[in-house]
Amino acid sequence: MSVQPQQINPAPAIKNLTSLIIEPTNTCNLRCTFCFVTEGMTREGGFMDLNLFKKIVDDSPGLEHLCMHNWGEPLLHKQIFDMIEYAHNKGVNWVVMNTNGTLLSDKMIRKIVDSPLNIIRFSIDGSAETFKKIRGVELDKIEASIRKLKALKDKERPELSMGVVFTVDEGTEGDVDEFISYWGEIVDHVRTQQKLVRAPRDEVCPELFGKDYGKLVVLWDGTVIPCCVDYNATLKLGNAWEERVMDLWQAKEMESLRKMHVEGEFPDTCTDCNECPTSKAERRFFFPSVSAKG
Numbered sequence: 361m362s363v364q365p366q367q368i369n370p371a372p373a374i375k376n377l378t379s380l381i382i383e384p385t386n387t388c389n390l391r392c393t394f395c396f397v398t399e400g401m402t403r404e405g406g407f408m409d410l411n412l413f414k415k416i417v418d419d420s421p422g423l424e425h426l427c428m429h430n431w432g433e434p435l436l437h438k439q440i441f442d443m444i445e446y447a448h449n450k451g452v453n454w455v456v457m458n459t460n461g462t463l464l465s466d467k468m469i470r471k472i473v474d475s476p477l478n479i480i481r482f483s484i485d486g487s488a489e490t491f492k493k494i495r496g497v498e499l500d501k502i503e504a505s506i507r508k509l510k511a512l513k514d515k516e517r518p519e520l521s522m523g524v525v526f527t528v529d530e531g532t533e534g535d536v537d538e539f540i541s542y543w544g545e546i547v548d549h550v551r552t553q554q555k556l557v558r559a560p561r562d563e564v565c566p567e568l569f570g571k572d573y574g575k576l577v578v579l580w581d582g583t584v585i586p587c588c589v590d591y592n593a594t595l596k597l598g599n600a601w602e603e604r605v606m607d608l609w610q611a612k613e614m615e616s617l618r619k620m621h622v623e624g625e626f627p628d629t630c631t632d633c634n635e636c637p638t639s640k641a642e643r644r645f646f647f648p649s650v651s652a653k654g
Contacts, residue, residue: 375570383430464505559634
């Protein structure tokens with residue numbers, strides 16, 4: 361008689377799929393020290409076709425939240441504002457974009473304010489010294505551009521929310537309190553997030569079930585994956601050119617991944633997926649009800 365695998369983790373409820381992460385491009389103009397674009401990403405670089413983007417949105421009538429970033433710098437895409445406009449016109453309630461802020465020319469600032477983008481966030485990691493060490497560029501110019509954008513949007517479109525994101529690790533967590541105090545006077549909101557690290561996982565990942573809401577990732581070439589951490593797209597669910605992205609949330613590939621996590625038999629991509637332990641940021645890829653381990 362065969363032995364059935366034991367469930368070692370609780371099976372979370374599956375939330376409705378209402379959010380997508382779209383990767384306009386996986387190319388970037390920076391080579392940040394902790395980014396897998398710099399080291400580790402082996403898949404081909406490219407830019408999402410506008411027609412593919414439109415198909416994804418058209419195939420997702422219940423879409424409420426759209427993140428216009430994944431790996432890469434989204435403002436490098438020449439049709440990024442066409443995409444934002446299209447999603448907005450199709451009724452997506454929240455269109456969000458994270459950027460490294462290096463491309464904030466006066467022309468780009470004007471485009472951002474004139475667009476229907478709801479939230480824009482800038483990746484700023486700690487002090488100016490830390491920022492230069494991690495990202496290889498000076499913070500002063502980027503900060504000046506952020507301040508210029510803030511002034512224009514406050515005058516012409518105050519409903520556009522501006523924020524900064526600080527990826528925290530052991531070496532930079534001492535900068536967090538001063539960072540929040542400083543940037544809190546400049547932008548509308550400040551977020552901290554833990555840096556991704558390779559360490560054993562023994563807990564179910566919420567990306568497969570939905571933490572606050574269901575979410576999938578569509579890469580620039582249409583490949584659909586369950587989680588942004590899968591930077592080399594090893595956990596393929598399908599392709600948006602041929603399939604409706606919303607259907608893949610309940611497809612057999614997702615059911616198989618959920619079953620593996622519940623049974624503690626994680627696929628290779630998930631086995632060592634973890635986050636840097638720090639009290640200065642909440643973990644993203646773990647359910648909050650489960651205490652941190654290790």
